[in-house]
Amino acid sequence: MAQTDRISVLLVEDDVAARATILEILAGAGMAVEDVGDGAAGLHRAGSGDHDVIILDRMLPQLSGIEIVTKMRMAGVGAPVLMLSALGRSEHRVEGLESGVDDYLAKPFEPEELVARVRALWRRASSRSHEPVLLFGDLECHVKARTAFRQGRHLALSPKEFDLFRYLMDHAGEVVTREMLLRHVWKLSFDPQTNVVDVNVGRLRRKLEEGFDTPVLETVWGTGYRLIARNARGGG
Incomplete structure (x- = not known):
């Protein structure tokens, strides 16, 4: 897919190596990425309204990904959220989706699928x-x-x-x-x-x-x- 608009992504991931890898993947796809390493900072930046798509790791220090998206939705923040997690069983996916997550991607994942999921969320959010x-x-x-x-x-x-x-x-x-x-x-x-x-x-x-x-x-x-x-x- 030809990408003509620069997608702005907030990445909340505490694992340094994983964060670097995801940054490289998304930047390579032409996206602008801001990254933070803990749940509290993630919630603060998620409320800024500066991002087209938010990527949350499920397990984070201070606040979990589930807690972040729950608080986001309660505060009226509607940015689409992609949750990443090593917990890929259906009940974990359902819990994430019911909390307000828009999509759920189990680790490990293919770089192409991550990019496709982000673009799909962005397309839907921008009509x-x-x-x-x-x-x-x-x-x-x-x-x-x-x-x-x-x-x-x-x-x-x-x-x-x-x-x-x-x-x-x-x-x-x-x-x-x-x-x-x-x-x-x-x-x-x-x-x-x-x-x-x-x-x-x-x-x-x-x-x-x-x-x-x-x-x-x-x-x-x-x-x-x-x-x-x-x-x-x-x-x-």
């Missing part, structure tokens, strides 16, 4: 998800034409599969629950007690992944589904 073409990893969603591509290859989606793909692309890199899909894709305010979501996700997954080397649609067991970024050559 770029309403542009005619949505880009995530090697996926493209042409909104007005209602067409989908992976690595430039056209994917023949049914109307409902496209609606599902569009919603997942609008929330690329985030966990999307069955309830969210029923509400926004099927326009249902109740669970019809059928497997309509699972069947359609399965069909979409086959079309997104058949003939490619790597998966892009992840099942987060007990929670929902998530698009994961792959580069244009199909690698991770």
Whole structure:
């Protein structure tokens, strides 16, 4: 994805080596990064309104990442938050998301995925998800034409599969629950007690992944589904 605007990132990470690595990754992607090493400083800077995206380590001295984002949301700070953690089990992800985190990335992670997650959060926060073409990893969603591509290859989606793909692309890199899909894709305010979501996700997954080397649609067991970024050559 061509990056024309400089994304401003606040990084709150106490591990010196990890902080240096993340700084190098984000700076290499053309982002402007301010970094701090403890929770109290992170909360103070998060309230400044100076940053497009905030990256929080989960385990921090003074205040944890969960405590920071909880206090941020209570204070009305709406900047999107990506939480990093070695605790990658679904219950840890759910706890983070329920506290107000917008996305959750388990350590260790690929540099390309970190950059893709930050860009996805930035796009959504700046309303770029309403542009005619949505880009995530090697996926493209042409909104007005209602067409989908992976690595430039056209994917023949049914109307409902496209609606599902569009919603997942609008929330690329985030966990999307069955309830969210029923509400926004099927326009249902109740669970019809059928497997309509699972069947359609399965069909979409086959079309997104058949003939490619790597998966892009992840099942987060007990929670929902998530698009994961792959580069244009199909690698991770």
